[in-house]
Amino acid sequence: MSADVRGLPITVANDEALAAYEEAVAGYLAQKPDTMDHLDAALGADPEFVMARCLKVYLLKMAFDPAFLPAARECLDTARKAAGGATDRERRHVSAARFLLDDRAVDVLATLDGIAIDHPTDLMTLKLTQFLHFWRGDAANMRDVIGRALHAWDPDTPGYGFVLGMLSFGFEEGGDYEAAERTGREAVDLNPEDSWAVHAVAHTIEMEGRHADGIEWLKRTEADWLGNNNFRFHLWWHRSLYHLERNEIDEVLDLYDTGVRGEKTDFTTDIANGAALLWRLALRGADVGHRWEELGERAEAHVRDAANTFFSTNYMMALLATDRREAVEDLLAAIRKGSARNDPIASRAVDAGVALSEALRAFHDGDYGAAVDLVMPVRYNLHLFGGSHAQRDVFDQTLVLAAVRSGRESLARALIAERETRHRQVPAAWKAEVGMAAH
Numbered sequence: 304m305s306a307d308v309r310g311l312p313i314t315v316a317n318d319e320a321l322a323a324y325e326e327a328v329a330g331y332l333a334q335k336p337d338t339m340d341h342l343d344a345a346l347g348a349d350p351e352f353v354m355a356r357c358l359k360v361y362l363l364k365m366a367f368d369p370a371f372l373p374a375a376r377e378c379l380d381t382a383r384k385a386a387g388g389a390t391d392r393e394r395r396h397v398s399a400a401r402f403l404l405d406d407r408a409v410d411v412l413a414t415l416d417g418i419a420i421d422h423p424t425d426l427m428t429l430k431l432t433q434f435l436h437f438w439r440g441d442a443a444n445m446r447d448v449i450g451r452a453l454h455a456w457d458p459d460t461p462g463y464g465f466v467l468g469m470l471s472f473g474f475e476e477g478g479d480y481e482a483a484e485r486t487g488r489e490a491v492d493l494n495p496e497d498s499w500a501v502h503a504v505a506h507t508i509e510m511e512g513r514h515a516d517g518i519e520w521l522k523r524t525e526a527d528w529l530g531n532n533n534f535r536f537h538l539w540w541h542r543s544l545y546h547l548e549r550n551e552i553d554e555v556l557d558l559y560d561t562g563v564r565g566e567k568t569d570f571t572t573d574i575a576n577g578a579a580l581l582w583r584l585a586l587r588g589a590d591v592g593h594r595w596e597e598l599g600e601r602a603e604a605h606v607r608d609a610a611n612t613f614f615s616t617n618y619m620m621a622l623l624a625t626d627r628r629e630a631v632e633d634l635l636a637a638i639r640k641g642s643a644r645n646d647p648i649a650s651r652a653v654d655a656g657v658a659l660s661e662a663l664r665a666f667h668d669g670d671y672g673a674a675v676d677l678v679m680p681v682r683y684n685l686h687l688f689g690g691s692h693a694q695r696d697v698f699d700q701t702l703v704l705a706a707v708r709s710g711r712e713s714l715a716r717a718l719i720a721e722r723e724t725r726h727r728q729v730p731a732a733w734k735a736e737v738g739m740a741a742h
């Protein structure tokens with residue numbers, strides 16, 4: 304029986320396939336653009352390679368684009384047929400991959416959490432499981448899935464830096480910023496190509512409102528993540544947020560054109576980065592020119608995906624901004640039926656996503672009071688559809704401005720105070736409108 308680089312038994316026909324699979328796992332952790340090429344090379348060398356098949360299913364599904372699902376199903380079918388001689392860990396992965404494709408999130412997470420407990424050096428599983436907890440808004444498990452595995456790792460274990468990078472992001476989303484920054488910087492020192500750790504530190508700096516530090520951090524590390532897959536667009540998106548809070552609008556627009564949407568890709572997260580940034584700019588009264596148009600077109604092509612409520616709400620912004628009214632209705636209908644109602648978390652997430660989307664529509668139409676009324680009852684459920692605190696902040700900004708513009712002064716003052724308590728900046732104009740001193 305072969306073993307992977309960390310000593311876990313793995314069923315594979317030859318060394319060539321195993322070497323390519325190891326490259327794919329490392330590429331997955333480091334957001335490399337050739338990850339799928341390595342995976343296909345592994346499957347070329349061993350078409351019945353169960354772990355490579357499972358990783359391919361995971362990657363295709365987690366792109367949140369139904370166009371990839373037929374290939375994912377085909378890949379899973381081969382894995383299931385090949386699983387007879389596989390190890391217990393590998394067979395559990397085949398189950399997890401099937402649950403994932405069937406949108407059985409509770410079963411996927413129970414299976415993957417179990418694998419991570421029994422095989423804590425299964426690096427790919429740690430990464431995937433943290434990401435799935437992320438899409439359930441489960442910050443505690445994002446931290447703890449890594450914490451539970453740490454006992455099996457030491458600095459000499461290959462991939463140790465990646466583990467620290469994931470831990471850093473878990474700390475950040477859990478609100479422990481000191482631990483997040485310390486762990487994230489240690490991860491980057493050990494392994495400069497760990498852009499997930501770079502990203503975790505960027506999030507921490509964002510949450511603490513240290514915008515100059517954030518610009519410096521992302522500029523300084525840029526050479527190490529420039530060769531990333533589309534994740535580099537997201538890192539430029541983070542840098543744009545710092546500039547936006549410093550009111551450096553020209554810099555934001557320039558980064559939008561050269562970085563965030565430097566390539567007009569059709570990838571879910573890339574469209575979301577663009578839409579959320581333009582929406583934020585619009586909330587500050589900035590003129591974004593014709594930039595919405597291509598996003599609106601792309602969002603319209605995805606209205607029936609219903610693959611991820613967070614992304615659907617981002618598509619909603621682009622549809623509203625480009626006045627695609629029919630597509631708005633189609634998107635709302637798709638979100639409503641987008642989740643298994645026997646899963647209470649997903650069900651509440653969908654309800655929150657629908658209310659939020661209707662609030663965005665009301666806001667866009669100038670019905671600010673309705674926007675407030677729609678969001679207020681669900682605002683503490685929004686995390687259930689995932690996304691980071693920084694990504695969901697656009698909804699909070701929209702709510703604050705809706706409260707200001709609807710003339711609900713006491714609510715506006717309260718939300719502004721709440722926001723400032725969380726280190727979030729509030730534009731002076733919003734405060735002035737409700738008679739609050741700028742500071």
Ligand SMILES: [Fe+2]
Nearest residue numbers: 502506691693
């Ligand atoms: Fe992020």
